[in-house]
Amino acid sequence: MAKMIKLVSGDGAEFEVEEEVAFQSKIIKDIVADADDVIPLPTVSSKVLIQVIEYCRKHAAVNSFPLSPSSSAAAAASSSSSISYSKPVSDPALRAWDNEFVKLNNSSLFDIVIAANYLDIEELVDLVLETVADRIKGKQAQEIRRQFNIENDFTPEEEEALRRENSWAFQNN
Amino acid sequence: MFTNERAIGRPVVLTFAVVDRDQFRPVSTRATGRSSPAGATEAWASESSSTISRIPNLDAGPYSVFRAAVMEPLVPKRRLCPSAVYPTASASPPTARPVVVATDHILEKLLALPDPFVSLEVSLERLLDSRLLEMEKDQLVDGAMEAGSALLEAARRSARRRASMHNCSSWPLASDLTIKVFSKLDTQSLCHAAATCSMFNKCATDPMCYENIDLTAEVPKVNNTVVSKMIQHAGKNLQSLKLGIRSNPASTTEFRPLSYSTIHPMEASGLSWSQKRPRQGRETSLLTRSCLLALSVDGSAAGTLLRRLHLYNIDKMDTSALCTALSACQFLLDVEVVGL
DSSP: OOOEEEEEOTTSOEEEEEHHHHTTSHHHHHHHHHSOSEEEOTTSOHHHHHHHHHHHHHHHHHHHSOOOHHHHHHHHHHHHSOSOOOOOOSOHHHHHHHHHHTOSOHHHHHHHHHHHHHHTOHHHHHHHHHHHHHHHTTOOHHHHHHHHTOOOOOOHHHHHHHHHHTHHHHSOO | OOOOGGGOOOOBOOOOOEEOTTTOOEEESOOOOOBOOGGGHHHHHTOOOOOOBOOTTGGGOGGGBOOOOOSOTTSOOOOOOTTOOOGGGGTSOTTOOOOOOHHHHHHHHHHHOSSHHHHHHHHHHHHHHHOOSHHHHHHHHHHHHHHHHHHHHHHHHHHHHHHHHHHHHHOOSOHHHHHHHHHTSOHHHHHHHHTTOHHHHHHTTSGGGGSEEEOOBSSOOOOHHHHHHHHHHHGGGOOEEEEEBOOOTTTOOSOOOOOSOTTSOOOOSSSGGGGSOOOOTTSOOSOOGGGGGGGTHHHHTTTTTOOEEEEEOOTTOOHHHHHHHHHHOTTOOEEEEEOO
16 A cells, blocks of 8 residues: 655645655655655645646656666666766656646746745756746747746846847847 | 745845735835745735744845835935845834925926926926026026936836836746756857846856857857856856857758868768868858967866867867867867867
């Protein structure tokens, strides 16, 4: 019988999850080691907690089974380069699932990454931040502002200095 | 009571005006501050207790604590820039009434004018007529210009302050997460992100963002100064550096005819770098032989962790400069030099 942990969201909803799912969060793992099985998470709303649990459930299932020969070869290949790019998820099926998972609007993504950061779920944090970065890549400054509802608060002089300093980046190809 | 040991910050009582996000109207004048993403501000507006509460993530970046417009006009003019920390915010006595300056009334009346362009010009002309001396008239006109500029500058400064505040509240990530996002960007996108607003600009100066510097381009654009600045930004974090001119490896699949000199025949098929067919480096490159000097300064601080160095078609690079650079980087694993 798998041990169950109870998570309570900010708006009071309770979620029972298997221990190995909950332990994707390092924070929860530490707390359960000390004492309680009931963990209040006042800063995490139900909607976000559901999504986080879904991610953890999927990744716990994958982590608990030994890697198939093809995915373990991929894992070995990616770890041979000691340049620290973010570790890619080696299983292509899981990667596909992850890509579907992050097809959300910016606001939802931010909610998830903040919760995942709070709960210390490193892979989820990385996944979402990578997605956010992808939404910034290749865009001009004005497009980035529009995407993320940012306003230009530079003085004309500051803006001029910035463009001059990295003029190579602002020339159109 | 569940406490997250990891996120404990110093307990602080902040006095500030909580501002309605949509209208920027003050809705209350005292609340305990809490650093949290934007969505939580409404929750805190109703709290009026002045008990000390923990502010997690205070060290994650001051701009994640919600800053609002100060109400007293006597507070010294400072940009409500996300990077400023206001430890004395609680020191200002809550009961001190601001000195109501006559200017406030004047300004209010001025801003209430229904048709300022017309009415101001008419009034100015009338005042000029009433002055008899030429010198007085000159002074009047000069004064009008000065007042006009002053108001324009003040309004622009306010607009920028409000823009900064808006950014603070609408960008939900604390600076450590923002920096992590930026560290995943290619160098050019990083520059664009830095140019969007002061908050992003500040995050973009963090060394983590410069771990992998890729300044390659299809045409020469980058000069030595840019390279050294970026290497400096990276400090000890620099892991990968790519410079020079090459055709975008992702853009074209068709084979490009070789057009560079035959001194360096690139026929070796077994090597991966032979597949990157760089363009003829006949264009004057703005990178010279000293472009890698920054790696060697400061006891090779920047070169320390460098693992990957790719140089493409840097005309003016010569072997001795290259050797100096290489000797600064003790731990290189991946070196690619094309068109030397």
